[in-house]
Amino acid sequence: MTQLTSDGGFPLLSVLIFSPLVAALVAALLPGEKAVRWWTLVSTLLIGVASLGLLSGFDAGKAGFQWAERSAWIPSLKVEYALGIDGMSLLLILLTTLVTPLCVMASWCYIGKRVREFMVCLLAMETAMIGVFSALDFVLFFMFWEAMLIPMSLMIGVWGGPRKVYAALKFFIYTMAGSVLLLVAIVALRLKVGSFSIPEMMGKTYPESFQCWVFAAFLLSFAIKVPMFPFHTWLPAAHVEAPTAGSVILASVLLKMGAYGFIRFSLPIVPYAAKLFAPWLMALSVVAILYGGFAALAQTDLKKLVAYSSVGHMGFATLGIFSLTREGLEGATLVMINHGVTTGALFISVGILYERLHTRDLDAAAGVGKVMPVFAAFLGVFCLSSLAFPGTNSFIGEFLVLAGGFRVSKILMICAVPGIVAAAAYNLRMLQRVAYGGTSNPKHEGVADLGWREILALAPLLVLVLWMGLQPKPFVDLIHTGITQVVAQVANAAATVPGP
Template identity: 45%
Template sequence: MNQIGFPILSLLTFLPLAGVAYLATLRGDEMAVAARARSGALITSLGVLALGIYLWMAFDPSQGGFQFVEALPWLSGLDVQYRMGVDGISLFLILLTAFLTPIAILSSWSITKRIRELMMAFLLLETMTIGMFCALDFVVFYIFFEAVLLPMYLIIGVWGGERRIYAAVKFFIFTLAGSLFMLLALVWLWRNAGTTDIVTLLHTPIAPQAQMWLFAAFLASFGVKAAVWPLHTWLPDAYGEAPIPGTIMLAAVLSKMGAYGFLRFAVPMLPQAAAAAEPLMFTLGVVAVIYISFVALAQTDMKRMIAYSSAAHMGIIIIGIFTFTVEGIEGALFQMLSHGLVIAGLFVCTGVLLSRGQTLTLSRLGGLATKMPAYAVFLMLFSLANAGLPGTSGFVGEILVIVGAMKVNFWVALLGAGGMVLGAAYMLMLLRAVLFDKLSRPELGALADLKPGEYAMLLPLAAMVLWLGIYPGSFTHMFDASVNAMVQAHIAALTPHTALAMVTK
């Protein structure tokens, strides 16, 4: 048992499942079931959030290793254990999931079709995602990683937009193809180390030639999930067609699963291959930042523009991870949190327009700032945070990544920073098209400003964005120890390697 005497991680993971069981038992007429399903799901997810906050309080930031570790025998013949644990890297991703699920559930208020099933799908998604971030055994990790597909496929396919079926199938097949290669890599690692315990795997040396193959397999699976260019083509379809709450979970949480995979597996387990792949990953990251930003500039639809901006920011995260410096990795981690909050905020703002029956075509919007001032404030805040304005969360992550990249490669830093200018360009374009200009259609003048339910979603997000931006220390000091330990281990693994010169401070 762990230091606080009860299995908090399993509780966090499986509490939403209890919510699913409760929702499944609801009986009665459709309206009543829908209302009780919404409140049941919201209460469950708030309970998870409360547990998550307790986890944060109880977490000991001075330790670099895993905490709250739980272990139970599971697949007996194979020596696979059910193992859970958190370190500084996974802690905030768990919190991010727990924080965004209630917001996603709130944002589904305008959906009326088959509410109970939708709520069950979201709670299942929360179980799978938190379980994945907590898993300390590779097989357990893989199961949660894959299982995310099931609820997400249904969320896109049942509640999505016009081309939902195409988007859902594409999302499923892309992700499945990637993860099955990870399964092969998993079996190989298992055979190599004789165990699937992640802590042991992290310290098992692997022959450099084999590392290259394993890295390719990891790239196939985590690259698809994190939508690394050119594996991102499922993303605009899935983000564009999913219902708003689904898009929030996809963009804010699920894309982090891929980045987390790189951080947890690809880099620490395969140090030589990761170092050798550094130029490749930098190239992919820079291409993502610049090319996808240009694609975003060309979009005519608000949701798709935000979707592409999300993919562009994943490029920054990838660059940060592969600098192998403390600044770069902390920046990437910080950017993961910041991006999760900001992109959720932007999609909630999109949802506000949708729920008022408005189109998302940019040319048919405009001038909303005078009619919806509160809305304009929030959209402005999230847009500027997305563009990396100092004082918001976006700035801290990006500057750390640029500093880390600068230590390793000047050009990567320059091009990455250049991409952020493009980010500012398309966000400002979006703001102008939605909030300023003149009213393109008279009916836009009749729109009402934010309702209490919408404040309930946007205020916490805005508060978090500002907290992360103004006092980042309360977050970074939680993962300092883990990231430092990781970078030290990476340097040690490469010791006679030439990359040493690049990664030392």
């Protein structure tokens, strides 16, 4: 890969990364909770609008990283401040800046105590999330990657449900334990390459055993973050206990980081090992699809249901990635974005129900659609999207993943089919129960339908569900060049098999 140089243009990425931090500082000093809420909403909205600026200078047909910034940071450690994005990271950044203001809206009434601290955590998260997707220096990446643990675990541990402390600590320790070996791998790569620059690490031929160890370290870290089966056990705990905004951020953005790591680091940097491990990881992904599907089918807690469905959906993402085909990888990227949109929307919906009924029990929510018709309509679309109904966003992603997967192993794909059926079953069961189920429940009397704030929180996601479902081409075009390059890098690795 070519040397990364700074574009010398407007440092929009830096602005996007650090403006939430500035906003957090202001929020920490503002008087009054109401002011803090409004300030956070306005600032995150402005950041969202500003992030659209990334599209303007972005040339989807150009290979390599764009909006690049590069300057010295810690010369003695050969650490640089390097940023840049390709189509995939662009989409993920846009997803982040879209989801954050929606989280503010979803937390408007849900977070009743310590509002200021919550909003500061949320803004700090946004900084770290944008940073992860745009860092092109491994130390910079790792700093954002790890720094995220603090605000996220605080969000779960302070504002979460009854078992919040357990969930927060499990999340923290699991993720931290996964990433310590990532640090060793990063340092080992740095000593081979001579700098921490990610583009410079790509396209080198490392010895076989070195590749395998580095890949294993990457795998442990990213697989926990995705999470892949059997590293998923932190996820239901964290999702269920987290406040709505926490769940949405976890589902929409944090889970993407693992898959992003695979595409950005594992495949281009150690392609030979990726090829070696790929069949096993595809098999694990299919297990995750089946496991997530059937586990979700057994849940009566709405949040747990959505949490387990995440395991299944992310199984599709990793399945596509390790098919190592262009269709599979493009599909996986779309699945990541789609899952961010759809599952984020589902978590907001569950949060809306919880605010009204103070329970997430599926039976208690049965029939609430009768008094909340607008909500039922929203939920209906999101459920259909979650089961990958044609015409919604998830369909195109999962279809591409399966198409890529079929080229590698027909048997594996056939094994995954029950998982897809289960996804249809649990989504329709939830929709049927909530929208039409049960006799009229006296507790539902007086339950209000969606307010304007809630409609505003869900509407953008609804638009995206339909837009990406009916017209996916602009999105595919954005990621096409980058993915083609990754596939080529993996294919080249086969031709130049390094020695042991």
